[in-house]
Amino acid sequence: MLEHDLAPATRPLIIDGIVLTTPIGGMLTEWARKWGTRIALVHGDQRxxxxxxxxxxxxxxxxxxxxxxxxxxxxxxxxxxxxxxxxxxxxxxxxxxxxxxxxxxxxxxxxxxxxxxxxxxxxxxxxxxxxxxxxxxxxxxxxxxxxxxxxxxxxxxxxxxxxxxxxxxxxxxxxxxxxxxxxxxxxxxxxxxxxxxxxxxTHADYAFTFLRSAEMAGVDETTVYLAILPGAHNFILSSPGILGVLSRGGRVVLANAASCDEIMPLIEKESVTHIALVPPLLRLWIEARKWERSDLSSLRLLQIGGARVDAALVKQAQQLFGTMIQQVYGMAEGLICYTRLDDAQHVILNTQGRPMSREDDILIVDSDDHEVTLGETGELLTRGPYTISGYFNAAEHNVSSFTAEGYYRTGDVVCQDADGNITVMGRLKEQINRAGEKIAVAEVEAALTRHPDIEEAVVVAAPDPHLGERICAFLKGASRDLTDIAIREFLRENGMAAYKIPDQYGWISHWPQTAVGKLDRKKLAVLAQARHG
The missing domain is CATH 3.40.50.980 (Rossmann fold)
Known part of the structure; x- marks a missing residue:
């Protein structure tokens, strides 16, 4: 998908009841007319x-x-x-x-x-x-x-x-x-x-995303939103995130640290009402409350997204922080699902919510693209007014990522209940979800094998109490004298982001295989867990 036609807009657009008349850059002027003297942004001592x-x-x-x-x-x-x-x-x-x-x-x-x-x-x-x-x-x-x-x-x-x-x-x-x-x-x-x-x-589909998301999260002029995850993430930018809060006259507090000893005092200082976390960070927050004593009573809504979260963890967070919980599931390509603020407890604890627009069109299909019966698991396909129809300059990917009918293949395995709520069960493709960051296994494997002393590399995920999943690399080579530190330094020097560098390394003499002679990644994941102790 290349750039859209640059002809000027001639009439408003309406998406699922939201009337859009102004591109996003011009919306700020409208917000300033309404709330000129209100504080919009806070960063450290800057207001x-x-x-x-x-x-x-x-x-x-x-x-x-x-x-x-x-x-x-x-x-x-x-x-x-x-x-x-x-x-x-x-x-x-x-x-x-x-x-x-x-x-x-x-x-x-x-x-x-x-x-x-x-x-x-x-x-x-x-x-x-x-x-x-x-x-x-x-x-x-x-x-x-x-x-x-x-x-x-x-x-x-x-x-x-x-x-x-x-x-x-x-x-x-x-x-x-x-x-x-x-x-x-x-x-x-x-x-x-x-x-x-x-x-x-586009201006229209992205504006709809943050405007509808602000409704879903109960954002208003009294909202104080703390952004601690990277603002370039769709979750933090528009779900409702920075833009959604500004569209309702709220206040956005910006921070570059997620450590509890810095963030929890900031919540007290700024009377933060809304915050978004990924599950591994939520676990750390729960653990930190054993010793951290900041007053967090201003919190009204805690959003959890980026990965599936255990129901027990959600319930523990509800009890500990005394706030509403909203599960969020979605993708930068479009579709966003929310549990509603008035949903029943079992929905909030056990599902990732339902699509935010009545115009979202989803299918759950088997390996032959046949729609499964209600309650069965399958791959989630989606299309709708704010979901893209193709990636930018990526014709080859577009063939595999979108159906002939225009549905986007999410790669997520889900099931849906009778009320439309989605539960995410896993991924079709090889990918590691480390602290909310999605890491392609193939990329890390390719980077490892560029080292002259590594002949083969296989990367798998293993459960981790702090990260959700940690990156485990199994290696084969002529020499096993290569240290973990040396491998990490090699990857850094070759431009790999720190969050993609494996957390655990192990040398192996032969690869485990399935009954049909394919690499058994599940056995490697079990071995990684055993070696981790």
Whole structure:
């Protein structure tokens, strides 16, 4: 799927009862008119009102315009949770420029592939985060890809040939605004093929996503939403996330740490009402309450998503935090399911909810694409008004990822009850869900075998109490003197993101096989657990 027609919108669009009249960049101006003096964003000691945010976005859009960016350009945005992340996103959307939303933890391997595919003209990043120097990464990207003519870094002591985000300020000369059906931004797929695929979202379908999600989560002007997971994640950006909360006049608190000794005092300080967690992080939070004594009574809603969660853990969280729980299941490609705030307890504990739109069309099918009977498990297929019909510049993937009838193949194995609630049972494809991050097994295996002392590598998932699943690598080679530390360093030096580097290593003399002579990954997973102790 390539860019949408750039003709201007001529009439409003209505998606499942929500009337859309303005592209996302222009929505901020409407929000500022309603809630100008209210605080919109908080990051550390910084506080920004809706009016100030709208003004800042306008001036930033003007500076980008002055730097040569024009409607239809693409930019790579790899920013941590910060006011800079929000302003870059909204300024780009106002200008009609398409941000590619990369994760702060991604490194050269992923980014080189993204730049080669999408040909962005600019790269935005923090200068440094948690000890990692993004200016070094920026330099290598720019040397490898001539399309990157502009580098903008957020921080002090930016190299002279780069722009400093805080210094970007110029009058904005509004071009013809994007149409509602135009491409707005490109999200990244979790993917099972290694390199993330690009997900094209339009102004209309993405606006519907965060507006309807805000309804589902009970967001209003009193909401204080704490974003601790990366803001480039669809979960944190629009479910309801940053954009959904801003659309209702709430306050967004941005943080780059998830440790309980930092976040729980912040919840007390800012009177946070809404927060989104992945199951491994929820487990750590529950454990931390044995010693952490911050007042968390302001919490009204705890969202859990990114992976299936045990019912016992949900119930424990309800009792411990004294808040409503909402399970969230969805994908950046479109479909989002929620348990409703007034659902029965057994639904909240045991399911991942039901689609948020009456216009969502889902099928659950067997291996022959025949629809299964109600209550049986099968692969989830979906299409609808906010689900994509193809990936960006990925014709080969589109053939395998979408049916002839336009259904997206999620790769998730699910079952559905009579009320429409979905329970996720697992994945069809080889993928590891480590702390909410989806890691393709094939990518890690390929990276390991690039080491001269590793002949073969097989990567499997093993259950982990803290991560949900940990990455376990089994290796064969002529020498077993290679240490875990040396392997990790090799992967880092070759541009692999830290969250994709295996947690556990083991050498093996022969591969276990199934009765039909295929590699038995289940036996390897059992062996990984046994060796872990």
């Amino acid at each position: 920004m009102t809706y009016a100030a945010l709208d003004h800042h976005v306008d001036r930033l859009a003007g500076a980008l315009q002055k730097s040569g960016l024009v409607r239809g350009d693409r930019i790579l945005v790899q920013m941590p949770n910060s006011i800079g992340l929000v302003t870059i996103l909204l300024a780009a959307l106002r200008l009609g420029v398409h941000p590619i939303m990369a994760m702060p933890a991604q490194r050269a391997h992923d980014l080189n592939a993204l730049v080669a595919n999408a040909q962005p003209v600019a790269y935005f990043a923090a200068r440094e985060l948690h000890g990692f120097q993004y200016e070094v990464l920026a330099r290598s990207l720019q040397q490898a890809h001539p399309c990157l003519r502009l580098i903008v870094l957020d921080g002090a002591e930016v190299p002279e040939d780069y722009l400093q985000l805080s210094a970007l300020d110029a009058p904005f000369h509004p071009p013809q605004p994007p149409a509602l059906t135009d491409l707005a931004l490109l999200l990244l797929s979790g993917g099972t093929t290694g390199t993330p695929k690009l997900i094209p979202r």
